[in-house]
Amino acid sequence: MTRSTFLDQVRQRRESWDLAVVGGGATGMGIAVDAASRKYKVLLLEQSDFGKGTSSRSTKLIHGGVRYLQQGNVSLVMEALKERGILFQNAPHLVRDLTFVVPNYQWWETPFYGIGLKVYDLLAGKYGFGRSVLLSREEVLARIPTLEQEGLRGGVLYHDGQFDDSRLLINLAQTAAEQGACLLNYARVVRLLKDSEGMIKGLAFQDLESNEEHTVLARCVINATGPFCDELQRQDDPEAEPMIAPSQGVHIVLDQSFLPGDSAIMVPHTRDGRVMFAIPWHGHVVVGTTDTLISEVSLEPRPLDGEIEFILETASDYLAHRPSRADILSVFTGIRPLVNAARSNRTAALSREHTITISESGLLTIAGGKWTTYRKMAEDCVDHAVVLARLDERPCLTQQLAIHGAPQGPNGAGPLNVYGTDASRIEELVREEPKLGRLLHPALPIIGAEVLWAVRYEMARTVDDVLARRTRALFLNSNAAIAMAPAVAGMMAVERKQSQSWQDRQLGNFREIAACFQVDQKN
Ligand SMILES: Cc1cc2nc3c(=O)[nH]c(=O)nc-3n(C[C@H](O)[C@H](O)[C@H](O)COP(=O)(O)OP(=O)(O)OC[C@H]3O[C@@H](n4cnc5c(N)ncnc54)[C@H](O)[C@@H]3O)c2cc1C
Secondary structure, eight states: OOHHHHHHHHHHOOSOEEEEEEOOSHHHHHHHHHHHHTTOOEEEEOSSSTTOSGGGSSOOEEOOOHHHHHTTOHHHHHHHHHHHHHHHHHOTTTOEEEEEEEEEOSTTHHHHHHHHHHHHHHHHGGGOOOOOEEEEHHHHHHHOTTBOOTTOOEEEEEEEEEOOHHHHHHHHHHHHHHTTOEEESSEEEEEEEEOTTSOEEEEEEEETTTOOEEEEEEEEEEEOOGGGHHHHHHHHOTTOOOOBOOEEEEEEEEEGGGSOSSEEEEESOOTTSOOEEEEEETTEEEEEOOOEEOSOOOSSOOOOHHHHHHHHHHHHHHBSSOOOGGGOOEEEEEEEOOBOGGGGGGSOOOOSSEEEEEOTTOOEEEEEOOGGGHHHHHHHHHHHHHHHTTOOOOOOOGGGOOOTTOOSSOOOOSGGGGGGGGHHHHHHHHHHSGGGGSEEETTEEEEHHHHHHHHHHSOOOSHHIIIIIISOHHHHOHHHHHHHHHHHHHHHHHHHTOOHHHHHHHHHHHHHHHHTTOOOSOO
């Protein structure tokens, strides 16, 4: 995967692409994998880095969604649980079985949640991860010794999937590339091209590194821009009604001491009726999330003070050692691409989870859904695109398609295990140059070789790409990430033959981005 090779492919191609996908998040990348594996010619364009939007800012769960079960949405839960099973099989290095404990403080909670979670097990059928069981108070505390003990009666244990979202995204990009897709990051779609009858025939994009504009022809343009999809719809039709009702969700990251061990906490009903998780992730604890309607969509959304307070208060109801602002190592915010219900009656179908619409000029927009169901969303979307673009029909292959990095046997252990089969190639870099094995910061298990790997083989272009999405430093510990940034910029500059002023600009940009991951201590 090198950006210059992909750019050459774009320059050289005179014919139409079968599909041009706008947006390099879970939705767009899933479509690229699906279409390329069916051997369609597919181009994917992402305005920033792959996964820069919502797809690196999730709760990191591959799940059926206990919340949807509470709402009685059985078919949705079943579809997601099936997809969970498929992803576990195709990306075993990235999806793991995690046990969740629902702590019970009221007499009715254990039977109530116990029965609900039995139904959850049942719906997973052959894709199940393990059975839910009722726990005594002692068993709950043995799993989560830091839980608030006062009034604790017992709990319910169940299983779900956990993953590293942006790592999966990069592995999907590698899979798409191996299947023949052409992928460009830092390529912003600026215009849709139409023929004399007003039908879309391609698009223009700007290479944000060179500022050069390129035009490409495509038999079908797919708008997979998640929370940004109204912008592209308005480029197609300035009168288009907004489709997205954006809502943001915040997570805070704490030290592992707040939740030692390997079990997560699931709070099914917070004081204001939401679901809240505290989850062990990469040696830290992720706690969230919120659901706040917002009026503007941005690539670097900021948490609201009230959202941070709400998470801290809820965590304090359940944790014996109450976290404060000073304990927050990092905070991250993502925007849900929720489809506005008012628009849904104009849609051209599909599951209640995601929505596919086709405009009068032929722009295919896919929105909604969740990470867990990205594969099914992609299958549905490509099936629609094939009809729209009058392409030869070919069956979807992704149910059985191993994702880049998937090991044949058991996956290795240690901090590099998220790379799957690539871990040995990163270790090879360290053998060739032992100083690349040094930690970049004592607080995080990230080594220099990962920076080189990201630049050489994973299309990392900026310090933010390396520290936020190729490694998860910025998400785990923002101060450590800021401290690592000069060394990362230096290594990248050597690898990419960039100047000192490039490094300075990178550091300035990164500090601005990192500020969105930090919590103001004065409040
Ligand atoms: C707080 C939160 C927690 C969540 N937790 C979970 C979870 O635990 N499990 C789960 O299954 N799901 C979860 N989800 C849902 C899931 O993360 C999203 O459904 C999914 O990531 C959306 O992916 P996307 O590709 O549609 O959007 P995005 O990831 O936002 O991708 C859209 C991309 O389009 C690009 N783009 C926009 N305009 C242009 C343009 N003009 N040219 C080129 N590119 C453009 C953007 O830069 C962006 O990268 C969560 C969501 C949120 C907000």
